[in-house]
Amino acid sequence: MQTKSFPDFIVDDEGDVFGYEFKFIANFSARSFPPSVVSALLRGYLEVNEGRLQNFTLLIGLPLEYAEYFDDLEWREDVLRRSCTLLDKYPAGSIIFGVVAGDKFGEVMSVKYS
Structure with a gap:
């Protein structure tokens, strides 16, 4: 169900x-x-901590040209490191990165809190 507030x-x-x-x-x-x-x-x-959600996922959409950035191991490791730092600070669930082309979202990387 789509909402008019948080989360989407x-x-x-x-x-x-x-x-x-x-x-x-x-x-x-x-x-x-x-x-x-x-x-x-x-x-x-x-929302998770207060019991209104069991899990939370942040979807980050990037322009299509960012797909090739995720092929660069060093760049990908930087994204992973920063994502893990944020999820350690705010252990809500996961972050999914994807590229957007028109009305399509293609996942390029997923980071889960562990």
């Missing part, structure tokens, strides 16, 4: 409630995530 989508699976927030980032840096990403993870963590 909620899935209720027989009482287990999962939240999904989508952020499109036109200019992405592996070394520092924009405040909107950090804020979304914090909000997702609070």
Whole structure:
């Protein structure tokens, strides 16, 4: 179900409630995530911590040209390291990175809190 507030989508699976927030980032840096990403993870963590969600996933959409960046091992490791740092601070669930082409989202990397 799409919502008009946070998170963008909620899935209720027989009482287990999962939240999904989508952020499109036109200019992405592996070394520092924009405040909107950090804020979304914090909000997702609070929703999980307060029991309104069982899990939270942040979907980060990037322009199609970023697909090739994920082929670069060093760049990919920077994204992974920064993502893990954020998920350690706000253990809400996971971050899924994908490229956007038209109305399609193609996953290129997934990071789960562990």
